[in-house]
Amino acid sequence: MxxxxxxDAFCRSAKPHECKLTEFADTxxxxxxxxxxxQGVKSWTFRYRTAANEQKRISLGRLDDVSLAAARAAVVAERARVHAxxxxAAVRKAAKQEAIETSRLETVAEVGIRYFSEAAAGRHRPNARQKRQSTLKSERYYFDRHVLPRLGKEKLSDLTRARVQALVNAVADEHAPSTARxxxxxxxxxxxxxxxxxxxxLNPCQFVTVPQFQTRERVLTDGELGVLWRALRDVQKADGVYVSHSVSVAILLxxxxxxxxxxxxxxxxxxIDREARLWIIPGKRxxxxxxxxxxxxxLAxxxxxxxxxxxGGSQYVFPSPRKTDEPIGPSALSHAFRRVTAKAGLVGIRPHDLRRTGATALxxxxxxxxxxxxxxxxNHASDTGDTASVTGIYDRNSYLPEKRxxxxxxxxxxNRITSCPASNVVTIR
Structure with missing residues (x-):
């Protein structure tokens, strides 16, 4: 070689030696x-050795499309990748295979499964962050339970707004408005x-209507709080109510x-910082x-x-009873809450109502x-206290003394509410 x-002049005039394929290495x-x-076709090539000492070559394009300066710049970039x-060649092959597989995606099932895979890596839309596992698990539940059985075999490009609207209406009628949403x-x-x-x-979901979310206003009375607190404390003694001690403590917390x-x-x-009496929840949670x-x-x-x-020895304060290296799921609180309140005769309350009740009392x-x-x-980030929203970006004061x-x-x-005896207190058995 x-x-x-x-x-540039040499490249334009270069000819093959003895009418055979010839390579001119750049010094x-x-x-x-x-x-x-x-036949006189001229193109750029880059030769390199992999970390496994294999010699490989990739094409950088034809001379008609890629100038000498551009080819040299491309080599610098590719060589940096090799050093890293x-x-x-393997990267290009993988990208080509992915492009082929993506071009074959047609049905709701095929595209949906790829969507969840990419969302886990943060590649489901431009400049996205990885979706949380809890979010993916929830979305995948609705996808597998309701979307796949009805639309899984349909081509994504064939669905109309009317078809999607029909799905939403059917799910709302058969299950719940929240499920349809x-x-x-x-x-x-x-x-x-x-x-x-x-x-x-096109996205046919754009103008599909769903049942409006009904804002809850339920606030527990002092009497209901007392009943709930004592019911959670006595749940281990109750007949027919299966709630673990750990889960009942989690609801109280x-x-x-x-x-x-x-x-x-x-x-x-x-x-948990016990010396400072603080619970520091990282942003990822x-x-x-x-x-x-x-x-x-x-009390906390x-x-x-x-x-x-x-x-026990788990890193979690509320470990799963089946896998101590994992925490219990949020749904465990909801299920337990439903069982306890039903036994105690408390109607129409949910775990999230505790936040509203506390906020209202405060x-x-x-x-x-x-x-x-x-x-x-x-931890409502949208509330700026009647100041400009940009202030919240720069104000990192955590208001610890006031929050404490x-x-x-x-x-x-x-403590006052739950320690005072009340005529409407119900003991669950």
Whole structure:
């Protein structure tokens, strides 16, 4: 292979030796060569050795399309990949295979499965972050349970808005409005992924109507709080109510700290700073992806101590009874809550109502905490306290003293409510 200081003029006039395929190696950029076929077709090639010492070659395009300067720049980039341990030929082959597989995706089932796979890696839309496993698990449930049986074999490009609307209406009638909403959300995400990957050109979900979300306003009375608290404390003695001690403590802790189900159930021992009496929830576990610091009242510390004694050596405060290296799921709280409240005769309340009840008590006349501070306790990132939204970006004050006073006042109120005997207290048996 002749070595030449390649120039634009040389490349234009280069001819093959003895009418055979000839390569002219560039003396400036190692690995770059100009190939000239007997028919006069000229193209660039890059030769390299992999980490396994295999010699390989990739094409960089024809001279008519890629200039000498561009070819040299391409070689610099490819050589950097080789030094980083990559194999440019293998990368190209994988990309080509992926393109072939993507071009074959047609049905709702095929595109949906690829969507969930890519969402787990954060490649389901431009500039996306990885979807949380809990979110993927929830979306996959609605996809497998409701979308696949009805539309799985249909081509994604063949579905019309009317077909999607019919699915949503049927699910709402047969199951629940909330289930119908989730089915639309999943299909909308799949179609957005399909458009981005050029599998389809339109998203028929765009104008599909779903039952409106009904905002809940349920707030527990003091009497109901007392009944619930005592029911959770006595649940181990109740006949026909199967709720573990750990789960009952988790519900009580949710009532005391006013944090979300998933944040409670996923609590790790490492998140608890006992000396400072703080619970530091990392951003990867919060709804708004921001680290949230929760001051712990003496009542909260007492409940955490009780839970850790039950957890054994697990890193989680509320480990799964089947896999101690995993936490219990948020749904476990909902199922247990439903069983306990049914036995205690409490109607129409859910675990999330505890947050609303606590927030309402904090802003009431008896505790007089500002709504802005309550939003900080609840970790509502959208509340800027009647200031410009940009202020929230720069204001990283966590309001720890104020939040501590608020949560300790709420814990004190809970102690008062749950320790006072009431005529409507029900003992579950």
């Amino acid at each position: 002749p070595k030449v200081a390649l120039t 400036k950029e190692r690995g770059l060569s100009l190939r000239v076929t007997p 341990g990559q194999d440019p 989730q089915c639309k959300v999943v299909l909308h995400g799949i179609y957005s992924f399909g458009i981005w990957q050029e599998i389809v050109v 949710a009532a005391v700290t006013l944090q979300r189900r998933a944040e409670i159930t996923g609590m790790r021992r490492s998140e 919060t709804k708004n992806h921001r680290t949230h610091i929760v001051p712990l009242s003496p 510390i007492e409940l955490i101590d009780e839970a850790e004694a039950l957890a 802003t009431s006349e008896r505790l007089s905490v500002s709504r802005f501070l309550v939003s900080r306790v609840l 006073r608020a949560l300790e006042a709420w814990a004190g109120e809970l």
